[in-house]
Amino acid sequence: MVHPLYDYGLPVINSGQPPGGTAAVTTGEVEPGTSTSPHTPPANSGTVTEPGGSPSDELTGMYTPVLTDITPNNAVVGGANFTMTAIGSNFIPKSVIVFNGGKEPTTYVSATEVTTGVQPSTAGGPATVPVEIDNLGFKSAPQDFHFNAA
Numbered sequence: 001m002v003h004p005l006y007d008y009g010l011p012v013i014n015s016g017q018p019p020g021g022t023a024a025v026t027t028g029e030v031e032p033g034t035s036t037s038p039h040t041p042p043a044n045s046g047t048v049t050e051p052g053g054s055p056s057d058e059l060t061g062m063y064t065p066v067l068t069d070i071t072p073n074n075a076v077v078g079g080a081n082f083t084m085t086a087i088g089s090n091f092i093p094k095s096v097i098v099f100n101g102g103k104e105p106t107t108y109v110s111a112t113e114v115t116t117g118v119q120p121s122t123a124g125g126p127a128t129v130p131v132e133i134d135n136l137g138f139k140s141a142p143q144d145f146h147f148n149a150a
Contacts, residue, residue: 065090065133067140074146079120084131084145086114092135099145100129123147 067088075082086097093108097116104116114133126149130142 063090063092063135064138065092065095065135065140067131067133067143070131070143070145073143074148075118075120075123076150077120077123077125077147078150081117081119081121083115084118085109086116086131086133086143087112088133088140090135091133094136096134098130098132098134098139100131103134118145120147125149 069087097104097106107115133140
């Protein structure tokens with residue numbers, strides 16, 4: 001059986017059976033309070049919770065993308081469309097570039113590179129906007145993109 005997390009491009013950390021025979025890894029689809037697993041996350045939380053209620057630092061670090069650069073990082077308002085490349089680490093096939101708060105169609109190139117199209121003609125004027133990478137709810141620190149006056 002293929003583990004359900006593979007559907008999201010995530011590796012399975014522990015798919016074995018812990019003492020007592022309950023599943024070691026579950027998804028947010030479980031109704032809260034109905035699983036016997038000590039690792040059941042709250043429904044739709046995107047965070048695995050360890051016994052006692054604290055988030056798993058191992059999982060957070062593993063799935064949190066690191067955005068180190070965007071190329072280019074500026075454009076002239078009203079200029080030609082182009083492809084922006086995001087460089088970093090911990091990217092997965094379901095990674096999404098978040099440009100000024102909006103999720104953009106994203107092409108996964110590798111675990112260190114994703115791309116998206118940018119349309120400077122839609123910018124309202126000169127501005128600096130944040131660019132982030134979202135891995136199924138785990139987000140990178142932002143990089144700034146600058147729209148410059150023509």
